[in-house]
Amino acid sequence: MRSIWVYLGLLNQKLNFSDAMMKDNSLVVAKVSSLNEGWSLKLGLDSEKLGKEGFYIKTIDGSVLVTANTDIGLLYGVFRLLQSIQAGHDLKDFQMLDTPTVDLRMLNHWDNLDRTVERGYAGFSLWNWQKLPEYIDQRYIDYARANASIGINGTSLTNVNANALVLTPMYLEKAAALANVFRKYGIKVYLTARFSAPMEIGGLETADPLNADVQNWWIQKTREIYKWIPDFGGFLVKANSEGQPGPRNYGRTHVDGANMLAKAVEPYGGVVIWRAFVYSEEDETDRAKQAYSEFVPYDGKFMDNVLVQVKNDPIDFQPREPFHPMFGAMPETPLMMEFQITQEYLGFSSHLVFLPKLFEEVLQSDTYVQGKGSTVAKVVDGSLHDKSISGMAGVSNIGNDLNWTGHPFAQANWFGFGRLAWNPEAKASDIAEEWIKLTYSQNQELIDLLKPMLLDSREAVVNYMNPLGLHHLFDTGHHYGSGPWVNNPGRPDWNPTYYHNADANGIGFDRTTTGSNALEQYSKELAETFGNLRTCPEEYLLWFHHLPWDYTLNNGNTLWDGLALKYQEGVEQVSEMIATWENARNIIADNQYKEVKMLLDIQLKEAKWWRDASLLYFQTFSGKELPDGVPKPKKDLEYYKSLKFPFAPGIRPQWD
Incomplete structure (x- = not known):
């Protein structure tokens, strides 16, 4: 497969896929629109099935064809072909059609402008803001290629506990330099928006989302951002949580705040990702109930380009909790999953914990909101409630350590998140075996040793x-x-x-009817299961009783x-x-x-x-x-x- 390595060289350079068709009885890479009639007939494919990011790989007459409708689809296809070869798949009669079922597949970096990383255990931030925009570290390119290889298409550069300075021209120029690197790999840049930015960097006396001057400030700031970054993805917002400013400071609602920003980015095709991680020290009810209570009443009132980002569990990324009851409870609102890839509560980067098992457990949990089979995965990918936009975010575990993640096996969590963000129905066992083959070898003895170790590691912690x-x-x-x-x-x-x-x-x-009654936020079937000591799974026993x-x-x-x-x-x-x-x-x-x-x-x-x-x-x-x-x-x-x-x-x- 000599031409594959030639193609890798192409990936390192300019990604000019329109001219990338290569035929030497080894590999053909071309968009569907560039295929000649002979190849099209042999392909026998309805290209609409591929969408904008899907790809099709097929062995035809001894050659391997990688095709897609777009450049980024071709990129994903070539990476998957290379991974298949590394994993030992026989290409003689190879065939693979794959498209992502989640639209926005995103890493959330909790990186600060001083290069510290909140809940980061792999060194300092990759982003050297002092040297940007002129100095482009090779690791920025490697980061983009690594993420593209697992289908990540978005990255939020800075901490959700946001610093308004990232929205100033000095830092927008630096963010634009990163966006220029990431763009060719299909990755959009998102920025965290500090809600009080109009006051802190804009000179206004208020950040009230219903104030006309505040609304205009965000419109002008958004216009400025899009001049720097034409394909800017949008804003990620943490508001009125853990002391962060937000619309409730002014007696307004989350809808008021989110929709104000959504109107600003709407003309450019941007989105607003509004985090639902809220809990108030003034609210004496069970903390597990607060996000549901604050957000569910506003279902259907957010603009179409707003995603509400919900942590996988009601408390805070614990080693095990039941899934968050908001999933399934807001059928009129796209809910974006937020997983934590970094191991804040799972031993930092010192402990070997294979998190795709946790992710799979949550995604395959049944909400029962439309009867049996209404899984969290179907809420997240939008299929349960026919949503036009969907998303999954992972709080990054990446730093400037030589091995990127602090623990070599923590790379499996980054990899596994990408696989599950692409397809929430993927199996942790398949991801574990694939990662072992790609990282270590195809040696079956090694696979038989390491795969059970990976799959059991989360239960151990x-x-x-x-x-x-x-x-x-x-x-x-x-x-x-x-x-x-x-x-x-x-x-x-x-x-x-x-x-x-x-x-x-x-x-x-006690979260039963004799306690906080958090059970009432789940479906009737689950409330009965969790509330009854005879049927409550023991892994949740002391969570509910x-x-x-x-x-x-x-x-x-x-x-x-x-x-x-x-x-x-x-x-x-x-x-x-x-x-x-x-x-x-x-x-x-x-x-x-x-x-x-x-x-x-x-x-x-x-x-x-x-x-x-x-x-x-x-x-x-x-x-x-x-x-x-x-x-x-x-x-x-x-x-x-x-x-x-x-x-x-x-x-x-x-x-x-």
């Missing part, structure tokens, strides 16, 4: 961090390590004690014994991962082995820390001994409480 539906037990601020005793932050819902409610009587958050320590689990263990044994199971699963990696030692390069081995050793140490610290604390309420099989901690509770991490990476910056 749930077990040693937040078993049986426990959630948000993380030490406050940095979210590094166990801190179920923390109860001193100013607002209740920043305290782990708010979520586990441990006392002498038991543990868990406060239960006594001697409650009997399905396996006959008491809740206390079962909780302790789950923590121990998580530790043992990490030990098994280390043994698996040891068995792979002779199949991979020595440097590959050593790097991951050191990280797995950290993970085992920290899994034991989670187990011991958590059980020592909960034991003060249960008053019970640890069951057989769970070792007695070597340190006491006061030791774990004394641990401080003021310089843990990824901590949210504080602004005046």
Whole structure:
């Protein structure tokens, strides 16, 4: 396949697909409109099925044809062909037609202008704002190619906790330089809009979205942005959440704020992505209910170019939560999925956690809003409610580390997000096997070792961090390590004690009709399932119920014994991962082995820390001994409480 590597050279240069047809009995790459009559007849394809981004690969008379309606479709097709070759697929009778089912497939970078990255664990930001626009780092090009290879077509450059300076001419020129790099790879640039920007950089006395001067300021600012970036994608907005300014500061609604910005970008084909991650310290109801309560009443009132971006779960990217009840509850509004690829609550970049298993679990959850089979995936891709626009975002785990993501296996999460954003029905098991083949080798022995390790890794972290539906037990601020005793932050819902409610009587958050009744936000079928102890899946047990320590689990263990044994199971699963990696030692390069081995050793140490610290604390309420099989901690509770991490990476910056 000599011509494939010639074509790779073309990818590195100018992407002039109109002249890219090559025939040497190896590879033909051309748009459908450029195919001659002979190739068209052999192809036998209705080109409308390909849309703007789809591609078709087929072996015809010994040659491999890659065709699409557009340049970007050809690019996606060639990347997929190369991946298929690397994965060992036989091209003799090869055929693949693939089109994305989600329109906007986007990375959200929580990067700050000083190059720190909020919840970033792979070094500093890729974007060197000081050297832009003149200096174009090769990694910007590599970043674009990597994202194009998995179908990512949008990137938001800066933190949702936004800095208004990114909208000033100095930074727009820099963003335009990045957009010029990304454009040829089909990637649009989006910017985070700080709602108070008209005051901070515009000299106005208000940011009220119904004020005519404010509306005009955003119209003029948007016009300026499109002069710099003609294909600018639009604005991503975090408003009235965690202290960020927003329309509610002025007695207005999320609809007022989103639609003001939507009108500004509408003439240019832009969109507004309005995040639904809102919760107020003045609202004493269950935090899990607040986003639903604020947004669902406004269903159908947002403009057509507004997507409401919803986190996959009701609280905050925990190792496991039920899916967010907003999915399925707003049939008149496009809801954009927000996953977190960076491992804020899953061990940072020290822990091996294969997140496509989490993503798949959420996407395949059934909302029942139109009967059985109304999955979250069908809400997200727009098919359930016949939406004309759809989207999926992933909070990036990318930094300037040599391996991009801090942990070599964290690259699988970036890769897997891209695959699921392209097709939310994709299977985590298929993604795992493909990534192993593309990253390490086609060696079946290695695949048989690593694939189960990947697929089981997410359950391991749930077990040693937040078993049986426990959630948000993380030490406050940095979210590094166990801190179920923390109860001193100013607002209740920043305290782990708010979520586990441990006392002498038991543990868990009652979200049934006797508690916060968060169940009412789900469909009748799910409310009945989750609300009934006989049918509630045990992985969500303490998420929905406060239960006594001697409650009997399905396996006959008491809740206390079962909780302790789950923590121990998580530790043992990490030990098994280390043994698996040891068995792979002779199949991979020595440097590959050593790097991951050191990280797995950290993970085992920290899994034991989670187990011991958590059980020592909960034991003060249960008053019970640890069951057989769970070792007695070597340190006491006061030791774990004394641990401080003021310089843990990824901590949210504080602004005046």
